[in-house]
Each structure stands twice: as C-alpha cells, then as structure tokens.
Amino acid sequence: MNGNPLSPTPPPDGPVRPSVPIVRCGPGSQYRVRALVLSEEVHGFNTHYSGRTVPCLDSTGECELCEQRRAIRWLGYVHATDPIHRVKRFLLEFTPGVMPDIQRYVDQYRTLRGAWVELTRAKAHPTSRLVVNLVPFRECPPGELPVAGDVRQDLWRIWSGSFSERKDGDGDRPDLSVVA
Ligand SMILES: [Zn+2]
Numbered sequence: 001m002n003g004n005p006l007s008p009t010p011p012p013d014g015p016v017r018p019s020v021p022i023v024r025c026g027p028g029s030q031y032r033v034r035a036l037v038l039s040e041e042v043h044g045f046n047t048h049y050s051g052r053t054v055p056c057l058d059s060t061g062e063c064e065l066c067e068q069r070r071a072i073r074w075l076g077y078v079h080a081t082d083p084i085h086r087v088k089r090f091l092l093e094f095t096p097g098v099m100p101d102i103q104r105y106v107d108q109y110r111t112l113r114g115a116w117v118e119l120t121r122a123k124a125h126p127t128s129r130l131v132v133n134l135v136p137f138r139e140c141p142p143g144e145l146p147v148a149g150d151v152r153q154d155l156w157r158i159w160s161g162s163f164s165e166r167k168d169g170d171g172d173r174p175d176l177s178v179v180a
Contacts (some may be wrong), residue, residue, distance in 0.1 A: 020154045023080070025119040026126045033119040034138050035080035035092050037112045038148035042076035042102060043115045044104060045155065049073060057157050068100075076102075077155060078147040086146055092117065098132040105134040114142045130176060137159060152171055 034160070046056035048065040056072055059062040064070070070159045081087070094102065106112055115166035116137040122129040 012161075019157070020079075020149065021090050022077070022093055022158060023119055025095045025130055027124075031121045031124050033092065033117075034083060035090075035117050035119075036083040036145070037078050037080050037092070037115040037117055038111050038139075038145060039078035039080075039151060040111045041106065041110065041146070042078055043151040043155075044076040046072045047075050055155075071149055076175065077151050078112060078150055079154075080117070081146055081177070083139070086140070089146070089149060091158075092119070092149065094119075094132070095130045098130050101132050101134065109136060113148065114140075114145060134174070 020163070021127075023029065023033055023035070025031060046058065047053050048056055048063075048070045050065060050070065053075065054071075055147040056066060058066050073134045074096050076096075076099065077091045078094070079089060081089055102112065105115060111113070114137050118133040120131045120133075122131060
C-alpha cells in the first residue's frame with residue numbers, strides 16, 4: 001500500500017508490567033548511587049553468583065548451586081526512586097556490610113521509607129567495600145512519596161528466568177524465601 005511498510009499492531013495480551021531494574025553501586029553507576037528509599041525495610045535473600053546473581057533455592061531442598069558448593073551471598077533489596085523526579089522505580093541492592101548502618105537508621109527513624117541514601121565504594125572496584133550514607137529526605141513529606149512495590153515479586157520477575165536454565169522446566173517454581 002503506497003510503499004508504507006508500517007502495519008498497525010494491537011498491544012500484547014496480558015497485563016503490562018513495567019520492569020523494575022536492579023541498581024547496584026558499581027562501574028555502571030560510576031560507584032555512586034543516590035536514591036530515595038520507598039520500602040519500609042530491607043528484604044534480604046541468599047543468592048549465588050553464577051555469571052549473574054541468582055537466588056539460592058536451598059529452602060526447597062534442591063539448590064544445584066549449593067550442591068556445586070558455590071558460595072552463598074546475602075543481598076538486601078529495597079524499592080527506591082530518584083530523589084529529583086521520583087518517577088523511575090528501581091530495586092536498590094545492599095550488601096551485608098552496610099546493614100549495621102541501615103539498622104541504626106531504622107532504629108532511629110523507625111522506617112527506611114523516606115531515607116535519602118547514597119551508596120559509594122571505598123575504592124572504584126566492583127568488589128570494594130560498599131559504604132552507605134543515610135539521611136531523612138526533607139524535600140517531600142512521607143505521605144507524598146510514591147508507593148513502594150512488592151520487592152519479592154519484582155525480584156521474582158527478574159530472577160525466575162534463571163530457573164528455566166537451571167531446571168528442566170517442570171513448571172514447579174519454588175517460592176523465594178526471605179532471609180532476615
Ligand atoms: Zn543455594
């Protein structure tokens with residue numbers, strides 16, 4: 001038809017879920033991440049590193065990566081947004097080393113929601129010690145902050161792809177269990 005190759009296409013079936021990326025303090029962020037935390041608390045999970053971060057399925061009694069004696073790494077996640085535009089939502093990743101500082105903040109302010117967080121590394125290297133700075137974000141009343149999403153659900157969406165690589169697609173996807 002008069003040489004126009006575009007054909008109108010209806011939207012795909014099913015609910016469209018915006019993808020929520022994981023943000024780490026690393027080379028991709030030039031070793032400095034600033035974020036406004038939306039979650040009340042940190043959601044922690046045991047993971048393995050196998051080219052990328054994947055959940056440990058030890059709670060199901062069959063974690064291939066545990067059987068291969070791969071090291072377990074605990075990682076904590078919160079929903080966060082950028083403090084300026086407060087539009088983009090992402091999962092911010094914490095290591096065990098910053099948890100004492102985070103706990104001190106929670107003890108003082110009773111929630112992480114509304115904390116302005118800056119993550120840096122002691123040295124510009126992906127495995128260098130993570131350093132956190134937290135202060136209450138004063139520029140927006142807590143009631144006006146965007147709602148926090150379900151961290152476990154969003155991680156599942158990101159991580160569930162790893163199961164088709166690790167299991168024979170029996171469809172039995174184990175639940176992520178939160179590690180306190
Ligand atoms: Zn495991």
